Structure formats: C-alpha cells, structure tokens
Amino acid sequence: MDGATLYSIGELSRRTGLSVTTIRFYSDSGVVAPTRRTPAGYRLYDLDALLRLELVxxxxxxxxxxxxxxxxxxxxxxxxxxxxAHADAVDVQIRLLQLRRSVLRVVAKRGSDPEETKLMHRLTQLSGDERRRLIDDFLDGTFGTEAVGADPVILAMIRSATPDLPDDPSPEQVAAWVELAELVGDPDFRTRMRRAAPYQAGRRTLDIEARAGDELMEFTRQKVAEAREAGIDPLDDRAAPIVDDLVRRFAEVFDRAPDPEFRTWMARQFEPAHDPRVERYWRLVWAVRGRQVVPGLLPIHPWLIQALRSSHDA
Incomplete structure (x- = not known):
C-alpha cells in the first residue's frame, strides 16, 4: 500500500469497518471527500482519505x-x-449515572411512590452550586442579619458542616440528602434550629449548666462524648454506670438525693437545649458527608436526656 493507491468505497468499507452508506454520507457532507472519480462516476479514495476515515x-x-x-x-x-473537553464531559456523564444509580437503589429499597421518586430525582439533579445555594438560603433565612438572634459565631459553626453529595453517593447518602433538603425548607424546623443553635454553639447556657459550674459540665461533656464515640446507646445497659456517676455528682452540687425524682428533674432542665428535629438535622448532615460517627457539633443533651429517662424508667 502506498500513497498512489486508490480505493473504491467498498474497499474503504472493508478496511475501516464503516458501512458503505456511512462512508458515502461522510463523503457527501465533505468530511472525507473522494480523491477522484472513475469515468463511470465511481468514487476513489487515496491513503490520506483512508487515514481521515479511521480518525473520524x-x-x-x-x-x-x-x-x-x-x-x-x-x-x-x-x-x-x-x-x-470530552473527558470533562464524560466525567459529568459518569457522575450523573452514578447519582441515577444511587437514586434507583433508594427507590427500590424504600418502595417509593411516584411522587417521592420524582422529588428524589429533582433534588438530586440539582448542581453542586444549586445544592449549596439551598443550604445557604436556609442558613441565611434562619441566622442571617435580619433573623432573630443572628450570631456570626453560630452561622460559622453551622456553615463549617455544610453538607453536599459526593460525586458517587451511596444510596444512604442520597436518602439522607433528600430528607435534609425537605427538612431545611420547613419553616417550623427553621424556628427550632434558631432556638437550639445558641446552646449548641455555646453562646447560651442552661440554668442547670450555669449552676453546676464549668468543671462539672466539662466532665459531663467528656463522659458523654466518650460514650458516644464508643457506640454506647443511651438506652443500653452500658450507659447506666455513666449516668449513675453523673447523677451523683450533680446531686452533690445541688444538695439533692440522687433518686428517680432528681433524675427526672435533671432531664427536664436539659430539655430546652434539645430538639429531636435539630438532632436529626445533624445526623443527616453527617450521613451525607459519609461520616458514621457524629462529631461534637451534636450536643450532649439528647444522649443525656434519653439516658436519664431510661434509668428512671428502669
């Protein structure tokens, strides 16, 4: 084969694997023009045309x-x-396919109805910027300059944990993101978050915390954090000795007997800083971020209140 060799359209088809119809289309559209024609009008192509067709x-x-x-x-x-440019485009397509796969797995696992499936698909189709804007709108509407109790420290604390879906989210992350997106759009939840956040950020102190003193509260935070990190559920029997010790220490400070009545009183004192929906928000945030253990942003109050009430019920 040399530069002077000419090929019929059939020969080009055999060499390139393209159909005669496809080659004729490329030829008619000027992508690979014939080198010349035979007296009978048949197209002939040179080596350059063959190489162009292979590249095409x-x-x-x-x-x-x-x-x-x-x-x-x-x-x-x-x-x-x-x-x-096309590698970038393929990356986008891969991310969309991965996200679609995760949504389908969530739908299959949960047996979602058509409306929930549409909502899930719509929320996960948002771009990264759109997802961040959704959270930013929630934060600005809840803690912005015009919000009651606006505090830059609180806003910074919550922004530091802004959730977003990874490129290849697990079904659990998709489910958490969808629930989170619905939660932040609820006006009632925004009110609850605004009320609970000052306690979480340490900008407001409960009366029981102020009266107990910094040393006992720091000890309490440390013990609850250790229990959580060890995977000890507040309703687990392993929580009992931890709670018994804390109740005894608080009872000494308040000059009370460490009895069931005092435990109930303690639980009620910690309740203003605890809201189940706010706790759920933090658990969803860290689920979206792929964290199994919820960090210290989740306050001690939920664990402690449950443990106090459980030990009292027992």
Missing amino acids: RTLRELGMDLATVRQVLNRELTVAEVAA
Whole structure:
C-alpha cells in the first residue's frame, strides 16, 4: 500500500469497518471527500482519505459530534484539546449515572411512590452550586442579619458542616440528602434550629449548666462524648454506670438525693437545649458527608436526656 493507491468505497468499507452508506454520507457532507472519480462516476479514495476515515471513526466512537470532528480534520482544533473537553464531559456523564444509580437503589429499597421518586430525582439533579445555594438560603433565612438572634459565631459553626453529595453517593447518602433538603425548607424546623443553635454553639447556657459550674459540665461533656464515640446507646445497659456517676455528682452540687425524682428533674432542665428535629438535622448532615460517627457539633443533651429517662424508667 502506498500513497498512489486508490480505493473504491467498498474497499474503504472493508478496511475501516464503516458501512458503505456511512462512508458515502461522510463523503457527501465533505468530511472525507473522494480523491477522484472513475469515468463511470465511481468514487476513489487515496491513503490520506483512508487515514481521515479511521480518525473520524475513532473520534465518533469516543462520542464526539460531527461538527467537532470536522474542526479536528480542518486543524481548527487539536485532538488533545477535543479529548480534554470530552473527558470533562464524560466525567459529568459518569457522575450523573452514578447519582441515577444511587437514586434507583433508594427507590427500590424504600418502595417509593411516584411522587417521592420524582422529588428524589429533582433534588438530586440539582448542581453542586444549586445544592449549596439551598443550604445557604436556609442558613441565611434562619441566622442571617435580619433573623432573630443572628450570631456570626453560630452561622460559622453551622456553615463549617455544610453538607453536599459526593460525586458517587451511596444510596444512604442520597436518602439522607433528600430528607435534609425537605427538612431545611420547613419553616417550623427553621424556628427550632434558631432556638437550639445558641446552646449548641455555646453562646447560651442552661440554668442547670450555669449552676453546676464549668468543671462539672466539662466532665459531663467528656463522659458523654466518650460514650458516644464508643457506640454506647443511651438506652443500653452500658450507659447506666455513666449516668449513675453523673447523677451523683450533680446531686452533690445541688444538695439533692440522687433518686428517680432528681433524675427526672435533671432531664427536664436539659430539655430546652434539645430538639429531636435539630438532632436529626445533624445526623443527616453527617450521613451525607459519609461520616458514621457524629462529631461534637451534636450536643450532649439528647444522649443525656434519653439516658436519664431510661434509668428512671428502669
């Protein structure tokens, strides 16, 4: 085979694997023009045309549109430039497919109805910027300059844990994100979050905490944090000795007997800083972020209140 060899359209088809119809289309559209025609009008192509056709086939198989292929052939774009752009586009497609796969798994696992499935799909289709804007709108509406009790420290604390879906979320992360998106749009939840956040950020102190003193409260936070990190459920029997010791220490400070009545009183004193929906928010945030253990942003109050009431009921 040399530069003087000419090929019929059938021979090009055999060498390139492209159909005669496809080659004829490329030829008619000027992508790969015939070198010349026979007296009978049959098209003939040289080696350069063969190489161009092989390049066209490769680029098309990589997903490039015909207009882009034409730009490469005309040297208006380099293959490297086009490859980089298409690699980015493929990355986006992969992320969308991964996200779609996770949504489908959630739907299959939960047996979602059509309305929930549509909502889930719509929320997960939001871009990263749109998802961040949804959370930003929630934070600004709840703690912004015009919000009651606005505090930059609280806002900074909550922004530090802003959730977003990874490129390849698990079904659990998708489910958590959808629930979180619905939660932050609820006006009632915004009120609850605004009320509870000052306690979480240490900007407001409960009366029992002020009277107990810094030393005992720091000890309490440490013991509850250790219990949580060890995976000790507040309703577990393993929580009993921890709570018994804390009740005894608080009873000494308040000059009370460490009896069931005092335990009930303690639980009630800690309740203003605890809201189940706010606790749920933090658990969803860390589920979206792929964390199994909820960090210290979740206050001691939920664990302690449950443990106090459980030991009293027992």
